[in-house]
């Protein structure tokens with residue numbers, strides 16, 4: 612495989628459970644060293660897609676390569692080169708940090724096991740916790756241990772399924788620093804997340820809703836392609852204003868952000884016309900603003916018939 616070849620290049624991947632399509636003809640490409648975000652409402656098929664890439668689930672249809680190997684015919688060759696962090700990652704709570712890593716290194720058949728464990732503990736800043744029982748670690752350190760465990764065998768691709776769910780902002784930032792450092796070494800990552808700030812940290816991202824890929828690209832490209840026009844308004848009694856704006860022609864979303872409301876819609880002209888009388892009241896400060904990813908995703912979901 613040449614350096615420039617994509618690490619993931621799949622076309623038309625499809626999976627159904629009990630006759631219900633949960634991943635619908637999904638095509639996706641992830642480049643080496645890329646951090647690719649995977650977003651979408653609960654039950655949209657993100658985990659199912661990731662499990663197909665790992666070789667844990669066999670697609671019903673579609674084809675593709677992962678790390679240069681055929682997804683259908685060579686799944687066994689892909690698995691050893693992937694670091695998979697499952698959504699509800701499991702650690703042995705009554706084993707120490709070192710024992711957990713040592714156990715995982717045995718499972719992966721890591722050569723030079725003891726050195727590999729010490730190396731990864733050092734890299735992830737876990738050395739000071741080596742003898743501590745995993746069950747007594749904070750959520751952020753448990754997550755770091757889980758990431759360390761899936762790095763032991765030096766994978767070329769990380770598949771991380773909501774790795775930061777429920778951990779605090781500092782731990783999430785530290786986690787992303789690690790992911791960036793790994794990407795700089797050429798280790799690609801596909802990361803599913805519900806956090807908008809994390810979506811913006813990705814080099815590229817895809818938005819999946821109920822099996823369908825609705826948008827893909829850089830955050831800027833996804834926002835631009837959505838074609839939403841957005842106004843920010845601030846002033847007093849914002850809740851009352853929000854109620855009045857609902858149902859107004861051209862207004863598709865009214866979202867509070869602290870003391871500001873974001874009002875957006877696809878038809879920029881109609882929206883500006885409809886907001887004219889509100890602006891003339893003079894009681895509020897209005898300005899056009901950049902549409903954000905959350906507004907785009909909500910809009911895509913509404914368009915798809917979600918709530």
Ligand SMILES: Nc1ncnc2c1ncn2[C@@H]1O[C@H](COP(=O)(O)OP(=O)(O)OP(=O)(O)O)[C@@H](O)[C@H]1O
Pocket residue numbers: 628629633651652653654655656657658659660698
């Ligand atoms: N093994 C299975 N058998 C039957 N249905 C399944 C199975 N795995 C997933 N599903 C269903 O497939 C759909 C997609 O689930 P999936 O976990 O892939 O979504 P997700 O986007 O990862 O959701 P979340 O954000 O909540 O993690 C859901 O309706 C789920 O109930």
